[in-house]
Amino acid sequence: QVQLVESGGGLAQPGGSLRLSCAASGFTFSSYGMSWARQAPGKRLEWVSGIYKDGSDTYYADSVKGRFTISRDNAKNTLYLQMNSLKSEDTALYYCAKSRLRYYYDSNLDWYDYWGQGTQVTVSS
Secondary structure (H helix, E strand, C coil), X not given: CCEEEEECXXXXXXXXXXXXXXXXXXXXXXXXXXXXXXXXCCCCCEEEEEECCCCCCEEECCCCCXXXXXXXXXXXXXXXXXXXXXXXXXXXXXXXXXXXXXXXXXXXXXXXXXECCCEXXXXXX
């Protein structure tokens, strides 16, 4: 069965960095677009970034553009999110998600069919 397991969250200071990982299993990882999304307390789930199945193209939400970098290692079946210049408003539960479609990796969350359990990121001094 499909499994997505996030790790790497924690407490960071404003301006600091964290790197999230998502270990995937149960499907052909290299054949699907993937994304990261986040949910802050009391707010809607928000798409953060997506990456094409071979890693050759990426999209970012305006709120994280220039600060976050999505990448993937298809040999290791792992998705990453490098988060730099963290802000308090980045505090949220971060999820990785598998696209329903091989070629989709954009912001419509209805097009993702499997989600991890999430990893908490807290940005605070």
